[in-house]
Amino acid sequence: MAITVVLLALQLAVVAAGKCNTGFSVVAPEVAVPGKTTAVLVTLHGRVGDDLLDPLNVTVRLETQDANNDVKLLTTASQMITGYGIIPLKIPSSPASHCTLHTSVGCLGNDECTAKSHSVIRLLGPVRDVIVRPARHHYRPGETITFWILALDHDLRLVREEIAYVALSDPAGTKVALWEQLSLDDGVRKLSAVLAAGARSGTWRIEASCGGSSARVDISVGASLRSTTPATPAAEQHYVELKFADSMRRRYKPGLPFVGK
Structure with missing residues (x-):
């Protein structure tokens, strides 16, 4: 829809x-x-x-x-x-x-x-939304940052024929990891970057752009930081594409949680 x-x-x-x-x-x-x-x-x-x-x-x-x-x-x-x-x-x-x-x-x-x-x-560009989902929001130096990226078109379908630009920046704004020609032919892409043992503490940023749309997510890096939520296993990463009949469109309001079967 x-x-x-x-x-x-x-x-x-x-x-x-x-x-x-x-x-x-x-x-x-x-x-x-x-x-x-x-x-x-x-x-x-x-x-x-x-x-x-x-x-x-x-x-x-x-x-x-x-x-x-x-x-x-x-x-x-x-x-x-x-x-x-x-x-x-x-x-x-x-x-x-x-x-x-x-x-x-x-x-x-x-x-x-x-x-x-x-x-x-x-x-407008061909992409409506770019979604970036990190496995965790807190990391220590030396750990591996893992995240997923996907793009949706204006029909809320996965974009598969676009090239994405993804960058991981430290607190000073220096790009420490860069994916300049990332193909989204597979739909959802899993990316990772290893933090150096002497990585700066503070707020790091993942930025992604594709087809005229962009997104960014902040994560925390520090030796004393501990995540209160465990990493989400890849098997529990879900993307759901909902399709509605004409009668359902009158009861579904975009932006609000959808509950139903």
Whole structure:
């Protein structure tokens, strides 16, 4: 089940058509996921005498700019609208982090009766969450730090075709272990690093980034530190992928613990 937070931006514009002034509003997402389909809501306002507005052609164009500031058209869609309409828009893959949505409304048979609105959409990376789980949060110098890393896409499925960057830093910020091209083809990766006998005491940090998302976990290192909780055996490390029916979606609130079968 995809859990997507949709932020919407409202754009207003005016179409001048002969003796009438016709306004229109555009509700578009502020964020979008490449490869997914989003929607643009266009509402026409105003009347001609006592009659409803004639259908108008509405065109949406999604554009971006490359490093040379050259405009590139990502996708476009058109629809005849009377009153209001929802235009589906498939978001293609793009290396850009932002794109511009252009919405044009024109009266039929009159090229001068047009109006446009513009809004910026931020493109998300392919990874929704990076999860780092250490076996313990307390270590002594000379021990081996063990942890697991996985990445989830926007459908909460394991990411398997991305490269992750992982670093282990000491309290001074020095990276003592580095995994720069870590393949996640196996889904969950187990990593480990041996602490030197003279390792600095204090808070160490595990940082991981993948597909536009990142995570970090702090662990404590010290000769006098003792963990009150034992290390979790690998056999007890669980990842559960939950799939819900339509009836279940109304009773499940993201962010709260899920209890059920």
